[in-house]
Amino acid sequence: MNAEVRVQETQAEASLIEQFAGLAKDQGGVSAETREKAFAEFKEAGLPHRRVEEWHYTDLRAKMRQAFAPAANAGEAVALPELLDDGATARIAIVDGYYRADLSSGVLPEGVTISPIAEGASLFPAKDAIISLNAAFQQEGVSIEVAEGVEVATAIEISHITTGAEKATYPRNRFVVGNGANVLIVERFLGEAGAVYQTNAATEIRVGDEASATFIKLQDESRKAQHLDSVALKIGAHADVNHFTLNAGSDLSRTQLFVEFEGEESNLGARGISVLGDTQHSDVTLFVDHAVPNCESRELYKSVIADKARSVFQGKIIVRPDAQKTDGQMMVQSLLLSEEAEMNAKPELEIFADDVQCAHGSTTGEIDEDLLFYLRARGIPEAEARKMLVLAFLAEAIEEIENERVVALLETQLRALLGSEE
Amino acid sequence: MLEIKNLHAHVEGNEILRGIDLTVKPGEVHAIMGPNGSGKSTLSYVLAGKEDYEITEGSISYNGEDMLELGADERAAAGMFLAFQYPIEIPGVATMTFLKTALNAQRRSRGLEDLPTPEFMKLVKEKSKDLNVSPEMLRRPLNVGFSGGEKKRAEILQMALLEPTLCVLDETDSGLDIDALRIVSEGVNKLRDPSRGMIVITHYQRLLDHIVPDFVHVLSKGKIVKSGGKELALELEANGYADYVGEEAA
Ligand SMILES: Nc1ncnc2c1ncn2[C@@H]1O[C@H](COP(=O)(O)OP(=O)(O)OP(=O)(O)O)[C@@H](O)[C@H]1O
Ligand SMILES: [Mg+2]
Numbered sequence: 001m002n003a004e005v006r007v008q009e010t011q012a013e014a015s016l017i018e019q020f021a022g023l024a025k026d027q028g029g030v031s032a033e034t035r036e037k038a039f040a041e042f043k044e045a046g047l048p049h050r051r052v053e054e055w056h057y058t059d060l061r062a063k064m065r066q067a068f069a070p071a072a073n074a075g076e077a078v079a080l081p082e083l084l085d086d087g088a089t090a091r092i093a094i095v096d097g098y099y100r101a102d103l104s105s106g107v108l109p110e111g112v113t114i115s116p117i118a119e120g121a122s123l124f125p126a127k128d129a130i131i132s133l134n135a136a137f138q139q140e141g142v143s144i145e146v147a148e149g150v151e152v153a154t155a156i157e158i159s160h161i162t163t164g165a166e167k168a169t170y171p172r173n174r175f176v177v178g179n180g181a182n183v184l185i186v187e188r189f190l191g192e193a194g195a196v197y198q199t200n201a202a203t204e205i206r207v208g209d210e211a212s213a214t215f216i217k218l219q220d221e222s223r224k225a226q227h228l229d230s231v232a233l234k235i236g237a238h239a240d241v242n243h244f245t246l247n248a249g250s251d252l253s254r255t256q257l258f259v260e261f262e263g264e265e266s267n268l269g270a271r272g273i274s275v276l277g278d279t280q281h282s283d284v285t286l287f288v289d290h291a292v293p294n295c296e297s298r299e300l301y302k303s304v305i306a307d308k309a310r311s312v313f314q315g316k317i318i319v320r321p322d323a324q325k326t327d328g329q330m331m332v333q334s335l336l337l338s339e340e341a342e343m344n345a346k347p348e349l350e351i352f353a354d355d356v357q358c359a360h361g362s363t364t365g366e367i368d369e370d371l372l373f374y375l376r377a378r379g380i381p382e383a384e385a386r387k388m389l390v391l392a393f394l395a396e397a398i399e400e401i402e403n404e405r406v407v408a409l410l411e412t413q414l415r416a417l418l419g420s421e422e
Numbered sequence: 423m424l425e426i427k428n429l430h431a432h433v434e435g436n437e438i439l440r441g442i443d444l445t446v447k448p449g450e451v452h453a454i455m456g457p458n459g460s461g462k463s464t465l466s467y468v469l470a471g472k473e474d475y476e477i478t479e480g481s482i483s484y485n486g487e488d489m490l491e492l493g494a495d496e497r498a499a500a501g502m503f504l505a506f507q508y509p510i511e512i513p514g515v516a517t518m519t520f521l522k523t524a525l526n527a528q529r530r531s532r533g534l535e536d537l538p539t540p541e542f543m544k545l546v547k548e549k550s551k552d553l554n555v556s557p558e559m560l561r562r563p564l565n566v567g568f569s570g571g572e573k574k575r576a577e578i579l580q581m582a583l584l585e586p587t588l589c590v591l592d593e594t595d596s597g598l599d600i601d602a603l604r605i606v607s608e609g610v611n612k613l614r615d616p617s618r619g620m621i622v623i624t625h626y627q628r629l630l631d632h633i634v635p636d637f638v639h640v641l642s643k644g645k646i647v648k649s650g651g652k653e654l655a656l657e658l659e660a661n662g663y664a665d666y667v668g669e670e671a672a
Binding site for chain 2: 369370371373374375376377378379380381382384385388389391392393394395396
């Protein structure tokens with residue numbers, strides 16, 4: 001630690017300290033000791049601000065003016081959204097951070113267990129103030145375990161719903177995919193339109209050897225909400241993993257994904273789309289640790305930014321000295337729809353092995369007027385033509401997912417989001 | 423009926439069209455020939471409503487409507503169609519989605535219902551067979567990876583589907599092999615109709631052997647310098663443009 005003088009506590013920090021003091025610490029299967037330790041870490045760091053490198057573009061200290069009190073229990077009146085996939089889907093409802101078994105539905109095959117989360121060693125590789133904050137306040141999330149060799153044909157949809165306003169939720173979940181298992185887990189974050197609230201979620205995922213897993217996160221919180229989400233993803237050997245994030249809601253959102261390859265010959269597809277307008281600020285921060293040889297990762301993040309919105313992408317692929325034959329390709333592409341829209345892209349490679357194939361790139365552009373003219377010259381009205389081009393730009397991030405069910409699901413979401421007909 | 427009067431167009435400060443007068447009546451086919459850079463594509467873009475050009479003088483009216491007041495999509499809805507000299511590739515836009523969106527957009531603008539999907543599919547199948555456009559091409563994103571000739575056939579397929587009343591073909595023959603030239607010309611001739619006008623821009627007589635024009639115009643330095651019947655094209659083929667464009671042009 002350097003001898004920097006601590007800045008004065010913000011109002012939000014003061015509220016958090018007060019809320020923690022009054023928190024019932026023996027809930028949610030986590031010991032009071034763990035909570036105390038996590039909160040001490042948070043207190044030490046404070047809310048991250050722009051002089052913390054990982055948070056440079058998202059000054060949470062400035063943006064989080066107040067901290068709402070954590071929801072003490074699950075709200076009663078819950079409007080469950082329709083399931084996303086018309087195929088077989090099991091729903092897990094997490095309301096205001098609490099698992100509501102009574103609202104969950106659908107039959108899961110043998111070999112899949114869902115239970116309230118219990119204490120376990122953290123999979124997060126680094127200390128981070130908002131992860132600590134989640135650990136300190138964590139509510140009652142779920143642990144989903146897929147036993148070895150089980151192929152789950154049923155998609156699992158976790159609906160995180162915040163009821164009402166002016167509250168904070170701290171869901172924490174764990175997914176364990178056994179060796180040779182196969183699963184699709186969709187997480188949705190939703191709230192009441194226009195409601196002001198805060199979500200600070202954390203998810204720890206472990207994918208076993210020869211497993212195949214797809215994780216989809218759809219962030220469609222209220223446009224006034226603040227959404228923080230941290231995901232740790234550990235991948236075994238010969239595994240095939242996809243992670244996809246769609247950011248559409250929230251006034252402020254930050255998704256941080258920490259991936260580590262622990263076994264050789266595995267593949268990761270980490271992709272995402274942010275569709276932003278008004279004054280939305282959305283940050284995707286990605287850390288992919290090629291800790292072992294012979295793994296392949298593909299990172300592709302696309303943003304469409306209108307009005308005065310701002311999208312941030314920070315991605316770091318790190319290739320450890322032993323990780324020979326690593327193949328990592330990271331791409332960030334953005335489409336600016338207004339003069340005031342802003343993109344901050346910071347893709348980075350840190351390579352310590354010599355026999356690797358890695359690349360990264362970033363492009364920022366506007367809608368191509370020649371393409372627009374071609375579509376209009378065929379009678380397609382300008383607004384519709386623009387939507388088609390935005391959809392075309394984004395489609396690539398979806399099409400590369402080699403799972404037809406997921407592609408169809410995401411395309412439907414995207415069309416609905418853009419109000420497009422086809 | 424299309425009436426272009428004293429049309430002047432600038433791009434980035436350069437005057438490209440310098441007073442064009444042209445009238446195309448229903449049922450007529452007009453060929454426009456002229457040296458490279460004389461403004462043929464510019465004229466076609468200006469007609470279609472591309473926004474890069476500044477119209478400094480003159481007018482374009484179609485069926486009594488002032489086209490210069492309308493956006494590109496509205497002109498298409500009014501019945502105009504431009505087959506591009508260089509059709510654009512649009513990755514991420516499925517060809518079928520594009521065709522359906524375009525067709526239904528035009529139908530809506532004319533107060534018609536959307537065409538039900540099965541009927542649309544049938545229509546595309548029928549027209550694409552005529553033009554030798556394979557189902558495999560239709561499954562690709564719009565024009566992506568199409569060869570030069572395939573792109574031109576795809577343009578004519580769009581034209582056949584949309585059934586415009588004024589067809590502007592900008593060098594549709596360039597890049598076509600001998601068989602494709604015949605197929606495309608047959609496709610165009612099928613659309614010849616007493617109610618439909620056509621402007622065919624080309625450098626070569628061989629297209630006009632297939633699509634026989636009623637009038638031939640020579641465009642040079644942004645002006646029509648000579649008009650005549652179909653025999654004018656034969657004369658140009660034999661003697662070049664030298665007689666009409668002055669000594670600067672080759
Ligand atoms: N965007 C532009 N900026 C500057 N000059 C342009 C632009 N577009 C066209 N021009 C110029 O206008 C002139 C006419 O171009 P145009 O494409 O209309 O010619 P053309 O008759 O179609 O030629 P070709 O037979 O080669 O197709 C050319 O000199 C060209 O360089
Ligand atoms: Mg031209």
